[in-house]
Structures are given as structure tokens and as C-alpha cells.
Amino acid sequence: MAQMAAEGKQPDVLFWVGCAGSFDDRAKKITKAFVKILHQVGLSYAVLGTEESCTGDPAKRGGNEFLFQMQAMMNIEVLNAYEIKRIVTTCPHCFNTIKNEYPELGGEYEVVHHTQLIQELIENGSLTIQGGAFKGKKITFHDPCYLGRANNVYDAPRSLMQKLDAELVEMKRCRTNGLCCGAGGAQMFKEPEKGAKDINVERTEEALSTGADIIATGCPFCNTMMTDGIKSKEREGDVEVLDLAEMIAQAQDL
Amino acid sequence: MGVPNLIFLVILLGAFGLFGKNLMRIRRNILLGRDVDRTDQAGKRWYTLFRVALGQGKMVTRPIAGFLHILVYAGFLIINIEVLEIVLDGLFGTHRLFSVLGGTYDTLIACFEVLALLVLVSCAIFLVRRNVINIKRFGMKEMSGWPKSDANLILIFEIVLMSALLTMNASDAVLQARGFGHYVTAGSFPVSEFIQPIFSGLTDDSVFAVERITWWFHIIGIFGFLNYIIVSKHLHIMFAFPNTYYSNLEAKGRFTNMEAVTSEVKMMMDPTADPFAADAGGEEDAGVFGAKDATDLNWVQLLNAYTCTECGRCTSECPANITGKELSPRKIMMDTRDRIEEIGSNLDKHGADYIDGKSLIDDYISREEIWACTSCNACTQACPVNIDPLSIILDLRRYAVMEESSAPTELNMMFTNVENNGAPWQMPAADRLNWAEEE
Structure with a gap:
């Protein structure tokens, strides 16, 4: 994303990879599969890469509201700095947290789950x-x-x-x-x-x-x-x- | 006004007085909870009330229990018209006051009779389900003792009341046929006509005695039931309505953001903020973080606790409970109610400054229970009256973590990882994009 921003470009959608998608060997395969689909349809997307951080979901559900809000605020600062409008994620936990819990803290984006985006791509004919x-x-x-x-x-x-x-x-x-x-x-x-x-x-x-x-x-x-x-x-x-x-x-x- | 009318008035006032007193006590207890704003989206709230409470929208997901419950519920709502008539008769010394409605009255009475029979049969089936078939959710450990007796008593109460109503009608119809006293010909009795032959051998006076006794028994029974309901789990017949109205309308996955934390986090992240300025201005004490005791919960959560009728649908859907963990969402609600009742009675007995040294966590709900939850929302989905046990579990966790730092060790490790690496595992943030290079 940093690279795209430096070139003055704005992606159609930001792919929020999530911690599992970034670090877990099994989940990384899901990440790669989804990226292949994005490449195939030629959708312009970006990832935050090293600027992404845990959404705070496990901290919040574990009762650590402080840690959750710290994570949320940091992520929102990054996302807002890049003027992100639309986010897709392969993790329902990231999806839920960014979609439902970030708006009140200043992070308002359109958030979709990857199955929703793929459905959309099929429906608009980009993907057969x-x-x-x-x-x-x-x-x-x-x-x-x-x-x-x-x-x-x-x-x-x-x-x-x-x-x-x-x-x-x-x-x-x-x-x-x-x-x-x-x-x-x-x-x-x-x-x-x-x-x-x-x-x-x-x-x-x-x-x-x-x-x-x-x-x-x-x-x-x-x-x-x-x-x-x-x-x-x-x-x-x-x-x-x-x-x-x-x-x-x-x-x-x- | 004759003596019987005076006696009736005294009983009526006594019954409603006692009921009102208990209702106000419960209201006081509920308002011991923290404030939460649920005045928004009135339209959607009314819709929820009509669909879920009045329309029984979530009951039918279990067809047998749902259907039988709708019969009892319809009976309860509609037979109340007759109760109104009985109350007016009792006050004014009239007999079957509404019989002036003529044909409509006959239809009404016929409907009441059919409903009474359906209620009676449904309650009998419910008793069988609870005590003979032993359906699993009715026999769990939190249901032993009083909760089990409570459930059975409610059903027996209803069977007795319906039997009294039908017997009263039967004896009344016999007196009507014999042209006895003031018994005007009114009503149609498709069910109780089968009881009438029992009275054929009795003298007019004996039948009259039966009619009067069942009349008084029925109405006093209803007043008694009213006052039983208010101290029983059966309170849901009233509280289901406010409870659904005030229920959470947000997406189930959305957990509240604690405002007290937001202001502190903003302070930490804003280098220009003056921490002392805020301290001076905002001395509003947020109390403890999360909930240690029932009074740390908000009033909607306490209303939830009083509304719970212990049906156990939540627990029977709970993945933790299904796999043998200690957690039972129903028990969370029962414990919350028991505790706030205890706090309320301490308040009445010993005054506001009394501390009994107990708390909702540990004395009622164990750590093992709260840490077994997967926050999957099966319980909130299953509840026919939109009770939210999950929010209570979360508040107890928040207390354990933010006030006591007593999360399970593995979770503390996870928190540390999130804090240091921005991921729940011990992985460096610099490796986040490695997947893109791997094949």
C-alpha cells in the first residue's frame, strides 16, 4: 500500500490479510488463493504489509478492551491516512471487528468478506x-x-x-x-x-x-x-x- | 355494595397492592445497574417487540414446544377478557356482566372454553415433558431444586385454574338450565357441557354452592398466581415485552466499545493532550472496568435476568455446554438474577452501606464458566425473548483482565504478543508480507 500511495494511486479495494493469513502456514494458502483470484480479474488491490497489525479481536473477546482499542486506533490511523474506502478480508473476525467496532472509533469503511467480493465479481461478469x-x-x-x-x-x-x-x-x-x-x-x-x-x-x-x-x-x-x-x-x-x-x-x- | 363485594374489593386491592410492591422492588433492583441508552430507533424496537414477544417469532424454531406455547400464550391473552368480567362482577355484584353482548358473548365464552381446554392439555404435556420424558435441557444441574419445582408449580397452577374455570362454567350452565336465581341464560359451553352431567343429581343449592366456590377459587387463584409470578421465573409473561423492546439491535458480532477506555486510549495516543486537564474536568468515575458484581452490569442486562424463564434453549445450543464444559448461559442469567435479588434484599434489610463481601464472579459464576465461552452467539440467537448472556460473560472477563490481570496464562501470552508484535502469535511484524514471496 505504501508503494501505491507513493505512486499516487488508490486501489479499488484494500485486502486486509489478517494475522492468520499472514503467519499461519495453512491460512497463508488461503491468502495466496484469494490473491490469485484478485489477479485474475485484474482488480486493483493493495495490502498494508508490515503496516497491518492485529485488529484487536482476540484481545477484545478475551476481555482486554485497552489492548483492543490501542490496536484499533493504530489501525484506523493507518487506514485513514491512506484514505481507504473499501476493505476485503478473508477472516470473519477481522471482517466483524473492522465493520462493526471500528466505525465508532473513527474508522468507517465498506467492509466485505472475500466470499461476498467473489460473489460480486461473478455477478458482474468479471469472474466466470x-x-x-x-x-x-x-x-x-x-x-x-x-x-x-x-x-x-x-x-x-x-x-x-x-x-x-x-x-x-x-x-x-x-x-x-x-x-x-x-x-x-x-x-x-x-x-x-x-x-x-x-x-x-x-x-x-x-x-x-x-x-x-x-x-x-x-x-x-x-x-x-x-x-x-x-x-x-x-x-x-x-x-x-x-x-x-x-x-x-x-x-x-x- | 354487599358484603361479598366488599370482601372482593379488599382481596383485589390486597392482591394488586402486593403485586405492585414487588414490581417496584424489582424495578428498583434493575435500576441498580449501570445506565445504558436504549431510547434510539423506536420504530425498530416496536417492530422487535411485536415480532419476537407478541408474535412469538423465535418460539417456533422448535415446533412442538413452540406450538404448545402459543396455545398457552393465546389462552392467557384471551381468557383475560373473562377475568376482567369476573373482576367487574365481583366488584359490582353483577353476574356475567358482558352477557349484554348477546351472540358475541356466546362466541366469546365458547372461545374461552376451547382455549382453556387447550391450555390445560398443553400444560399437561409440558408436565410430561419435564417429568416423564425428561428432556435434557430441563434436567441440567442448575435446574435442580427450586427451579424445577417452580416450573412444575406454574404448570399445576395453570391446570388448576383452567379446571376451576370449566367447573364454574358447567355449574353455571346447569343453574341457567334450571332457571335458578339470577342465572340468566348466557354463554355457550362447548367444553364444560361434558362436565355438566356430574351435577345432574345435585340439588339447586348444592350446584349453587359449587358455582360460588369455583368462582371464588378461580379468581382468588388468579390473584394468587399474579403474586406468584412476580417472585417466579414466570415473570417472562410480562417482562418479555420490555425486554425485547430494549434488546440489542446491533449486529450480534458487534461488542460495545467501552467509552472510559476510549478516552484513556485517545489520551495515550495524542501527544498534545494534557492529562491533568482531563483529570480535573472529568471526575465522573467509571467504576470498575467490566463487571465484578451484578450492580456493575447495565440495567438491560438485569432486566434480561428477571425476564429469563429458564427454558434452556440457550444452553442446549451452547457449544461449550454441549461438549461438557461448566458453562451454561442459562445459569449465567439465573445467577445474575439471584445475585441482584440478594443485593436488593440486603439493601432492604441492612441499608445502602452494607457490604456482604460477595460478588457475582466467584460466588455465583466461576472463572471456568466465563473462560469456556467461544462468543459464538448461539445463546443470543436461541433466546426466544432476546436475552444476551454473552454480554455478561464479556463484562466478567473484562473485570478479570483489566482489574485483576487474571486472564488464563495463555491469553496473557496472546495479549503480550498482540502488544509487542501486532499479532496473537510470537511472529515479528516484519514477516507479515512473507507469504507473498513464498511458493
Whole structure:
């Protein structure tokens, strides 16, 4: 972004990569897949790179409001300095925080989740998808809480799966009743409290019971949790956990 | 005005007086909470009230319980017209005052009878669900003891009241048929006509006695129930309306930004700010950060607690609870109510300066519970009256973190990472763009 600004250019959209997308090896693949899609459609985008910092989501949900607001104010200063208008992110937690919690602190942007942007690109004809790679595959979609219940985005990810010609098999607990993967509320960064079972295992069992070949999701943390769940069930050989951006990129042979 | 009317008036005033006193006590307790502004978006708030409370919009997600609940709810709303008639009759010594409505009255009474039967049957099914089928959410540990008895008592109360109403109607109809006294022919009795044969062998005076006894029993029972409701979880029949009106209208994912923190953070980030100037001007004490006790919560959260009818839909959807963790969102609400009740009664008994040394956190809600939450909003989604247990959990976490620095160790490490590296992991900010170079 700094480079673009130096050249006096303004991107159509700022891609907020997020900490998982920047540092987590699995999530980095999602980042790269999404960037490939952006390149293919020729959308002008920028990333903040080293100027990006945690949105503060895990600090806020963990009860550390001070740290959250420090992060928020710093990020807002950077975003406002670059006069950012539109932000896309592959992480529902970043999406929710910037969209809902930044405006009151002075950061007002149009924020979209990457599944929404891809849907938009398909609808305006910039991106066409041949379903080839996923034709006839059974796919179940795990609703990320911070995309679904938190922000009522249920249809954008599902519309992408339709475009892939895949067979969508819903879990019993889906959409507004979707069961959390277990990572939210800063749980990602701590061991779960003691109980009978890990939440991701419960959710993975439900996903597996649909007989799906692929568990699709739209959140790097859900991805981690479901991937771990699949491993604990020793099903990594025949069931994949994929982000929708990865599926679209694969279908396009990107 | 005859003696029975005077007695009735005294009972009526006593019942409403006691009810009013308790209602004001609850109002006082709720207002012990912090202030929060929910006066915005009146239109949307009324819409929410009509859709969620009046229209039972969220009940039907569970079809069986939802349907039966709508029957009882409709019965409650509509049968109140008859209660009004009974109250007026009691005050003025009239009998079936509304019978002047003629054919409309017959239809009304017929409707009341059918509804009464439906309420009776629904309540019986509810009792079976709670005590015979043992549906899981009714048998969890926070439901043992009083909450279980409370639920059963409410159902039994309603069954008894409806039975009294139908028996009263049956004996009344028999007296009407016999042309006894002032029993004018009025009403239509599609349900209680099946009870009438019981009275066929009785003398006029005996049937009259039955009619009077059931009349008094029914109306005194209603006054009793009114005063039971106010100290029971059944309060939701009234509080559901204000509770939905004042409920959170923002996106569920949006957590409040604490204003007290905003001003401090702005101060820290603005090199030109004069910290002393602000101190002198703004001496308004924000109290503790987050919530240690029930009085640190805002009044909407306390209204939530009084509204909760312990149905347990939140808990049965909670991922933490489903997987055997200690957390139960329903218990969060029950604990909050119990604690604010305790604080209120301390206030009444010992005055404002009394400190009982207890707090909502630890004495009622454990650390294990608050740290098991994934903030997934399943509980707020599931609640049929828009109660928000998540906001209470968050406020307790805020207290634990910002006042006590007592977050779980791993979270403290995460906070440190965010603070130092701008990421929850120990990764240098300089590596943020490395993904672009990797293949």
C-alpha cells in the first residue's frame, strides 16, 4: 500500500490479510488463493504489509478492551491516512471487528468478506467459473460464527458452491443454528476448559456424518479447527478442509 | 355494595397492592445497574417487540414446544377478557356482566372454553415433558431444586385454574338450565357441557354452592398466581415485552466499545493532550472496568435476568455446554438474577452501606464458566425473548483482565504478543508480507 500511495494511486479495494493469513502456514494458502483470484480479474488491490497489525479481536473477546482499542486506533490511523474506502478480508473476525467496532472509533469503511467480493465479481461478469474440479463432489459448509450469526452472511458462500456445480449437503446445525468450531472468543489461543469433548471434534463428527468429501469454510480459524478435527478422526486421507477461495482458485486452475 | 363485594374489593386491592410492591422492588433492583441508552430507533424496537414477544417469532424454531406455547400464550391473552368480567362482577355484584353482548358473548365464552381446554392439555404435556420424558435441557444441574419445582408449580397452577374455570362454567350452565336465581341464560359451553352431567343429581343449592366456590377459587387463584409470578421465573409473561423492546439491535458480532477506555486510549495516543486537564474536568468515575458484581452490569442486562424463564434453549445450543464444559448461559442469567435479588434484599434489610463481601464472579459464576465461552452467539440467537448472556460473560472477563490481570496464562501470552508484535502469535511484524514471496 505504501508503494501505491507513493505512486499516487488508490486501489479499488484494500485486502486486509489478517494475522492468520499472514503467519499461519495453512491460512497463508488461503491468502495466496484469494490473491490469485484478485489477479485474475485484474482488480486493483493493495495490502498494508508490515503496516497491518492485529485488529484487536482476540484481545477484545478475551476481555482486554485497552489492548483492543490501542490496536484499533493504530489501525484506523493507518487506514485513514491512506484514505481507504473499501476493505476485503478473508477472516470473519477481522471482517466483524473492522465493520462493526471500528466505525465508532473513527474508522468507517465498506467492509466485505472475500466470499461476498467473489460473489460480486461473478455477478458482474468479471469472474466466470467452470465447476469441473468439484463437479458432483459432496461439500458441506461450516458457517463461521462471525460471518453467519454475527453478521448474517449465509448466502454468499453458498452461492459460490452452487457455481462450482458441487452438491451442497447441509449439516443439521447450519446457518443461524450453526455450531461453533470452538476457536472464537479467544479460545483459539488457549486450551479449552475441561469437558467431555473438544468442540471441534463435535463439529467435525457432524460434518463427517453428512458424508461430504470436502468441508468448506470461510475462516482461517475454523479451517484450523476442522482440520485438527479431521486429523483426530484420522480422516485426512479422504476428507479435505478447504476455504472457498481455495476452491474457486482450484476450479480455475490458478 | 354487599358484603361479598366488599370482601372482593379488599382481596383485589390486597392482591394488586402486593403485586405492585414487588414490581417496584424489582424495578428498583434493575435500576441498580449501570445506565445504558436504549431510547434510539423506536420504530425498530416496536417492530422487535411485536415480532419476537407478541408474535412469538423465535418460539417456533422448535415446533412442538413452540406450538404448545402459543396455545398457552393465546389462552392467557384471551381468557383475560373473562377475568376482567369476573373482576367487574365481583366488584359490582353483577353476574356475567358482558352477557349484554348477546351472540358475541356466546362466541366469546365458547372461545374461552376451547382455549382453556387447550391450555390445560398443553400444560399437561409440558408436565410430561419435564417429568416423564425428561428432556435434557430441563434436567441440567442448575435446574435442580427450586427451579424445577417452580416450573412444575406454574404448570399445576395453570391446570388448576383452567379446571376451576370449566367447573364454574358447567355449574353455571346447569343453574341457567334450571332457571335458578339470577342465572340468566348466557354463554355457550362447548367444553364444560361434558362436565355438566356430574351435577345432574345435585340439588339447586348444592350446584349453587359449587358455582360460588369455583368462582371464588378461580379468581382468588388468579390473584394468587399474579403474586406468584412476580417472585417466579414466570415473570417472562410480562417482562418479555420490555425486554425485547430494549434488546440489542446491533449486529450480534458487534461488542460495545467501552467509552472510559476510549478516552484513556485517545489520551495515550495524542501527544498534545494534557492529562491533568482531563483529570480535573472529568471526575465522573467509571467504576470498575467490566463487571465484578451484578450492580456493575447495565440495567438491560438485569432486566434480561428477571425476564429469563429458564427454558434452556440457550444452553442446549451452547457449544461449550454441549461438549461438557461448566458453562451454561442459562445459569449465567439465573445467577445474575439471584445475585441482584440478594443485593436488593440486603439493601432492604441492612441499608445502602452494607457490604456482604460477595460478588457475582466467584460466588455465583466461576472463572471456568466465563473462560469456556467461544462468543459464538448461539445463546443470543436461541433466546426466544432476546436475552444476551454473552454480554455478561464479556463484562466478567473484562473485570478479570483489566482489574485483576487474571486472564488464563495463555491469553496473557496472546495479549503480550498482540502488544509487542501486532499479532496473537510470537511472529515479528516484519514477516507479515512473507507469504507473498513464498511458493
